[in-house]
Amino acid sequence: MSDPPVVIWEDEVRELLTYSALVPRLEEALGHFSRRDSAEVIQPVRTTVALQKHRGFLGLMPTYMENLGVLSTKFVCFYNREAGSTLPATQATVVLLDPEYGNVKAVIDGEVITRMRTAAVSAISAKLLMRPEAEVLAILGTGIQALSHYNVFTEMFSFKEVRVWSRSKERAERFRDLVRGPVTLCVSAEEAVRGADAIVTVTRSTEPVLFGRWVKPGAHVAAVGACRPDWRELDDVLMKEAVVYADSREGAMAESGDVILSGAEMFAELGDVINGTKAAHREKTTVFKSLGMGVEDAVSAKLVFDQWKAKHSQP
Numbered sequence: 348m349s350d351p352p353v354v355i356w357e358d359e360v361r362e363l364l365t366y367s368a369l370v371p372r373l374e375e376a377l378g379h380f381s382r383r384d385s386a387e388v389i390q391p392v393r394t395t396v397a398l399q400k401h402r403g404f405l406g407l408m409p410t411y412m413e414n415l416g417v418l419s420t421k422f423v424c425f426y427n428r429e430a431g432s433t434l435p436a437t438q439a440t441v442v443l444l445d446p447e448y449g450n451v452k453a454v455i456d457g458e459v460i461t462r463m464r465t466a467a468v469s470a471i472s473a474k475l476l477m478r479p480e481a482e483v484l485a486i487l488g489t490g491i492q493a494l495s496h497y498n499v500f501t502e503m504f505s506f507k508e509v510r511v512w513s514r515s516k517e518r519a520e521r522f523r524d525l526v527r528g529p530v531t532l533c534v535s536a537e538e539a540v541r542g543a544d545a546i547v548t549v550t551r552s553t554e555p556v557l558f559g560r561w562v563k564p565g566a567h568v569a570a571v572g573a574c575r576p577d578w579r580e581l582d583d584v585l586m587k588e589a590v591v592y593a594d595s596r597e598g599a600m601a602e603s604g605d606v607i608l609s610g611a612e613m614f615a616e617l618g619d620v621i622n623g624t625k626a627a628h629r630e631k632t633t634v635f636k637s638l639g640m641g642v643e644d645a646v647s648a649k650l651v652f653d654q655w656k657a658k659h660s661q662p
């Protein structure tokens with residue numbers, strides 16, 4: 348009989364996970380994923396089950412990384428909530444299994460993992476694709492992901508200004524009160540992004556909120572929301588003018604309205620750039636379309652579990 352699984356919940360995950368430990372593991376995982384070597388990664392495109400009555404979806408994200416000895420799946424529910432709803436946009440849990448025996452080793456809160464690994468991957472896209480002299484960051488949206496993106500982008504880069512836009516003045520002010528650092532609140536998305544060197548879109552919008560005509564040539568955009576084939580955050584002009592990168596080519600072709608509906612060509616995966624098989628076009632306007640991948644959750648969960656074991660084996 349195997350031991351019962353350990354349960355590692357939100358406060359403990361927050362304590363165990365740091366961007367400095369997470370970022371190199373995610374870079375390595377993105378590189379492994381793009382090599383398409385089944386001993387390194389088996390990660391099918393997310394399966395989604397519509398929760399029509401609740402305007403949501405259940406996403407199942409199984410992943411096996413043989414060389415790392417990691418078998419996991421994330422269950423993530425995400426919703427297209429009514430405007431003004433205070434219910435969460437996503438809820439997630441990661442289950443870590445023993446690949447040899449098949450038993451569940453740990454059930455881990457997926458909220459902190461989702462917010463930190465998503466923001467960390469956007470920061471990796473900026474590390475690879477943003478101009479090194481970048482001074483101004485703009486964030487569209489002021490929710491959970493906006494906060495984690497603010498945290499990791501200001502930890503990894505030295506921006507002179509961080510601008511933020513929300514449709515609601517109250518939410519923008521709450522965001523300013525929550526962050527540890529300066530932020531300029533903007534009254535429109537256009538005001539926030541005009542002249543910005545890096546732009547992060549982290550809204551629940553299903554229509555474009557960022558338009559190519561506002562974007563400074565050579566800027567880098569990390570587009571994180573709009574994870575359904577008929578949802579948009581970016582307009583056709585931006586998608587067609589930019590060099591487009593994604594976390595997963597298959598994921599973007601199946602799930603990204605910005606990619607599918609614009610007909611934009613996808614140039615490369617981030618992992619291709621990490622592996623040196625595709626160029627990083629820092630000199631051009633670039634879009635990184637993030638959908639989220641199981642490998643990101645798998646290496647994050649392994650890190651949490653390893654740290655948890657180290658902490659609990661201490662005398």
Ligand SMILES: NC(=O)C1=CN([C@@H]2O[C@H](COP(=O)(O)OP(=O)(O)OC[C@H]3O[C@@H](n4cnc5c(N)ncnc54)[C@H](O)[C@@H]3O)[C@@H](O)[C@H]2O)C=CC1
Nearest residue numbers: 436488489490491492549550551552571572573637638639
């Ligand atoms: N790519 C990935 O790996 C992941 C993507 N996501 C996606 O990122 C987005 C943000 O997630 P959270 O920060 O957790 O959500 P949240 O609910 O905490 O924040 C959403 C933000 O979008 C704003 N918003 C809602 N509707 C809008 C509209 N029509 N126009 C402009 N702004 C609007 C809200 O005011 C809020 O500031 C969601 O679309 C979510 O599905 C979330 C997790 C992972």
Ligand SMILES: O=C(O)C1=NCCCC1
Nearest residue numbers: 423425461574638639640
């Ligand atoms: O990868 C994830 O986790 C998510 N991706 C898109 C929608 C919400 C969660």
